[in-house]
Amino acid sequence: METNENIPVRLPDSRYEELKASAATMQELAGVQSYPIDSLWVAQKLGYEVHTYNKLGPEAQILARRYSEDAFILPCPKGPIDVFYPIYYNDEVVNKPRLNVSIMHECAHIFLGHPANIEMSKQQKEVEAKFLAKFILAPPIICHYYHLKDASSIRNFFNLSYEAAEYAQNYYNKWLGHSKVKNGLIHPTTTECRLLRQLNIETLSKGGIPV
Amino acid sequence: MSTFKERLSELLRLRGITQRELAARVELTEATVSRYMSDERIPNATILARIATALNTSSDYLLGNDAQEDFNVEKMVTLLARNASNLTNEEKTALIAAIIGNK
Numbered sequence: 645m646e647t648n649e650n651i652p653v654r655l656p657d658s659r660y661e662e663l664k665a666s667a668a669t670m671q672e673l674a675g676v677q678s679y680p681i682d683s684l685w686v687a688q689k690l691g692y693e694v695h696t697y698n699k700l701g702p703e704a705q706i707l708a709r710r711y712s713e714d715a716f717i718l719p720c721p722k723g724p725i726d727v728f729y730p731i732y733y734n735d736e737v738v739n740k741p742r743l744n745v746s747i748m749h750e751c752a753h754i755f756l757g758h759p760a761n762i763e764m765s766k767q768q769k770e771v772e773a774k775f776l777a778k779f780i781l782a783p784p785i786i787c788h789y790y791h792l793k794d795a796s797s798i799r800n801f802f803n804l805s806y807e808a809a810e811y812a813q814n815y816y817n818k819w820l821g822h823s824k825v826k827n828g829l830i831h832p833t834t835t836e837c838r839l840l841r842q843l844n845i846e847t848l849s850k851g852g853i854p855v
Numbered sequence: 856m857s858t859f860k861e862r863l864s865e866l867l868r869l870r871g872i873t874q875r876e877l878a879a880r881v882e883l884t885e886a887t888v889s890r891y892m893s894d895e896r897i898p899n900a901t902i903l904a905r906i907a908t909a910l911n912t913s914s915d916y917l918l919g920n921d922a923q924e925d926f927n928v929e930k931m932v933t934l935l936a937r938n939a940s941n942l943t944n945e946e947k948t949a950l951i952a953a954i955i956g957n958k
Contacts, residue, residue, distance in 0.1 A: 665882065666882060669879070669882055673879065673880065700953070700954060701953060701956075703949075703953045704950060704953035704954045707942065707946060707949055707950035707953060708950060708954075710941055710942055710946070711941065711942050711946075711947070711950055718931065718951065718954060719913075719931055720931075720954075720955070721913070721931075724916075725866070725869070725912055725916055726911055726912060727907075727911060727912050727913045727916075728911055729908055729911070732954075754908055755908075756905065757881070757901065757902075757903075757904035757905030757906070757907065757908040757909070758904070758908075759904075759908055760903075760904040760905075760907040760908045760912075760913055760914045761900060761901060761904030761905075761914070762900075762904075762914065763900040763901070763904075764900070764901065764904075
């Protein structure tokens with residue numbers, strides 16, 4: 645399908661719900677039980693191959709840094725059946741929280757099957773991976789549960805970059821405006837219950853989380 | 856040429872992955888995976904790509920196309936997920952060649 649790659653994609657609401665559920669599945673499969681989430685650890689738990697730029701040859705290192713300052717995936721065929729989807733990342737990046745987001749972004753691409761999907765536009769793949777990565781690293785329900793309401797506390801708790809923390813705070817505010825509130829309690833969605841359960845937080849018995 | 860269900864079955868065996876594990880990884884029910892393995896139904900492109908990626912293979916291979924030899928540098932360039940404009944297609948080709956050749 646021809647797409648104008650410069651126009652931001654707004655996915656259907658139902659797709660965002662699917663991506664949130666995918667974040668919960670990733671968290672469960674990797675066995676994440678606390679924050680901040682170490683994306684490299686998640687990649688390894690999910691069985692993804694990871695390599696650092698500095699293990700590449702000199703020419704490849706130069707091009708890799710120009711291609712992406714932080715990380716990328718390169719589908720590699722190895723025989724008649726095998727295609728591997730290794731993540732390459734730049735371990736010399738000074739801004740580690742940003743690198744953590746970038747590595748999770750690449751994990752999201754693999755988890756969502758993007759490298760093998762020739763029908764989805766690259767633009768949609770980017771929107772999906774960006775959303776999933778930022779959602780899993782700082783879910784609004786977790787922000788709320790731990791009373792993280794400003795960018796600074798969100799950044800510290802989830803070990804995010806300034807940019808990612810601001811995104812998370814804005815997203816949290818939007819989420820708060822759309823949450824179902826009854827009798828002063830926020831009722832988590834099924835996906836949010838899954839995220840909370842990973843942290844051994846049971847909210848249903850209490851009827852919800854106070855606003 | 857083998858069919859989708861044969862290739863899926865073969866890959867699960869080769870990778871030592873159960874239907875249940877695959878279902879969890881691609882967020883399908885076990886019954887859906889089971890249906891893929893017992894009849895000629897082929898999943899849509901998005902699910903197919905997720906299965907392919909989870910099983911470390913390509914969508915083409917799962918569809919019965921023995922075309923891994925076509926999986927050349929040009930195709931790898933098209934599969935690079937990032938829509939980066941900071942490298943030209945020639946430079947992306949050089950990057951892939953340099954990684955594969957470890958230059």
